[in-house]
Amino acid sequence: MDIQFGLETEIGITRDDPEGMDVVAESIALVRSATVPGVRSRWDYQQEDPHQDARGFRVNALRQDTDEANYFAQDLSRPLSFAEIKSDLALRNGARFYNDHAHPEYCTPECSSLRELIEQDDAGDQLLMACAQSINATTENPVRLYKNNTDFRGHSYGCHENYLLARSLPWQVLADGIQAFLVTRQIFCGAGKYGWEDEDHFLQPGFQIAQRSDFFTELQSVDTMQRRPLVNTRDEPHANPQLYRRFHVIIGDANLSPYATYLKVGTTAMVLRALQNGCPSERIPRLADPIASLKSISRDREWKWRVRTGGGRTTTAIEIQRQYLTVVREYAPLETAEGEELLQAWEEILVDLDQNPLKTADRLDWTAKFKLLEGFRESEGLQPEDPWLRSLDLAYHALDRENGLFFGLMDQGAFRLPFANPRVRNAELRPPQTTRAAIRGGCIERFGPKVKSAQWDAVVLAGESTEVEVDLRDVFERSMVEKALVVLASSQIPEDLLVLPFAKAFPQREIP
Amino acid sequence: MPETIERPRPPAPPSGGGSDGPREPKVEKPNTEDLLNRMRKVDPDQAKRYRQRTGE
Structure with a gap:
């Protein structure tokens, strides 16, 4: 068995004039506007249990349970059942599309190759945009969707990754081995953000390379909405629990650039594969303070990304990534051309980030966004703290072919693609043929x-x-x-x- | 003499072999003015009005 993976992305939703808007109702309406092939309100919630902890116990409560209970009480006033609020749509491509609390969420089907993943993620973007277009055809107050992770007020929402692993990989080996990787991979998979935040509030203006790094305060826990952990211990394999675990990664940003998604999921899967293949723990880089490094890397305006290792040495995020690349080459032998191309892409991005980070603006979201917005800031004479930059940041993430800034760049050929012709026509909406x-x-x-x-x-x-x-x-x-x-x-x-x-x-x- | 038919030629394979890996970008000069116009149309207060519930 090789590692299979998928993405689950919560989308920001608003209206041009949000006065009096109910985000839950908007999210429900958007999901319900989908006309793609699938079955509605048949999702089986009885099989879900986010309280089981991979460290071998079950927690009585999650930190978000109080919030959930409050939201549930609010939702009781809606003339809708729980299933109607969720509005789950199980799609013909094996994906799930539903209202998660107050966000439309698209979960890709399980994929066994990066090409499949990029195609299925793109199918989700197209589905969301088609829903928005359908609603906007009948209103003068259009709905706006953002594939991002923050409202700049300390409210974050996720783009989670799932990796199917053998249960025989001990949890602690996995949790210890992946930490330094997850902290440092933001140098190529961060989506960039004009603002610093804390959980529940805005801190100050300023650029950083990742959207989510402000919101993580714990090394390991089962929580996902408050005091978020670098390593999420949710043990919900959605598979035979005797044989498999699903590694649920909650720290990633939602990427618009397919190349960034390709690197994010591809390199993570390769590191997991090396761990699964028995890479010795002494070969794995360690950080003295992973949570502090997470924030310091993201907020470093010199882009040197210095970190302190577990042994007290100062190194850089690039060097940490190079160490992971070395152990992957040794412990995750390549079986496909796709694997070798991925490692070359990984190596190349590290070289470019080392020499001149902005050289990666043809592949990475954070450098593309920074280059675009800084050019605009200079041409318009804006101060670095001008709040317009946050609106432009938001516009980069707009799922809107006509107005979104990412799509503006994409349609001009400014981004490299990891594969030729990755687009799946939404009308087809076919699942990967290689997985369940x-x-x-x-x-x-x-x-x-x-x-x-x-x-x-x-x-x-x-x-x-x-x-x-x-x-x-x-x-x-x-x-x-x-x-x-x-x-x-x-x-x-x-x-x-x-x-x-x-x-x-x-x-x-x-x-x- | 049999009629000869000019058949369309198959498209040439992409340079660098038939692999599906990462590619060089198509070299099309970005239309900077179009992007600048798109950016100028962004409401400076859009982010101020943007409010979401915490998700996962």
Whole structure:
């Protein structure tokens, strides 16, 4: 088994005139405006438990539980059920699109290659933009979407990454081995931000290279909304818990540049692979104070990114990344051309960041944003603390082909792409054919109205005489997926899927 | 004599081999004025009005 991965991105939502706007209602309306193929309100919430901790225990409460309870109380006044508020749409490409608290969230299907991931992430952007266009066709107060991570007031929302790993990799080896990597990778996957924040408030104007680094105060914990941890210990594998773990990374920025996403997910997967392959702990870089380094790297205006190692030596984020690259070359042997190209891209970006960070503006969000906005600031004679810069920062992230600044650059060919023609036409919305997402998506496409429930690791279908559960908890080998797709292609009724070793029949139950 | 048909030629492979890896950008000179106009249209107070709930 190789590492599979996916992204879950919460989107900022507002209106041109936000006076009196209810962000929850806006998010619900946006998700409900989707017309792409999928099944609505069939997500199975009973299988979700964010309280289980990878360190081997279950917490009684999360820090956000109080906030959640307050939001839940507020939502009780809405004439909508819990499922209606979530408005979950399980899509034909195996993705999930729903209202998460107060943000539209798009979760890519599971992907086994970076090309698949870039395509599926792009499909999400297109879906969101199509929803906004549909709403905006009938209003004079248009909805605006931002693929970013902050409102500059200390309210952050995430772009999480998920990596499927073997359970045999001990948690502490993983947690210790990945820390210095997650702290330093922001030099190439930060999205850039004009402002410094703290949890719940704005601190001061000023540029930094990452959007999320202001919001992390703990090394490890199960929380995700308050006192966020560098290493999230949520143990919710969405797979056979005896064999797999899902490493849930919450520290990343939402990237617009496909190349930045390519580097972010690709390099992280490679480091995880090296750890999984038994890279000795003494070969892994350590930081004296990872949380302090996280902020100091992000806010360093000299872009030297000096850090202190666990041994008390001063080094740089670039050198830390080079050490990881070395152990990856040694402990994660390459099996594909895609892997070698990724390592070359990683090496090249470190060289360029070392020589002249702005040379990377054709690949990285933070340098592209800085170069663009600083050029504008100079041409308009703005002071570095001018609040207009925050509005322009926001505009960089706008999911708006006509007005968004990222898309302005992209459409002019200012960005390198990690792959030729990465775009997936949204109308097709097909899942990756290499992972269990293809089975989930195939069930949705073939048996849409008969889908009784869907989750990452199971789809339940109403058959002619029985209920058919397609249990995906162990379906990670490509050969299993391929066989299942052959069966799906010729199936007429859900019971036809019972020839699959991971499909089971149950007596019919009422849909709750 | 049989009629000869001029068939369209297949597109040339991209330079640097057939790999799908990272590529050099297409060299198109950015239209700076268009971007500047796009930026000038951004409401300076947009971020001041932007308020979200904390997410994950």
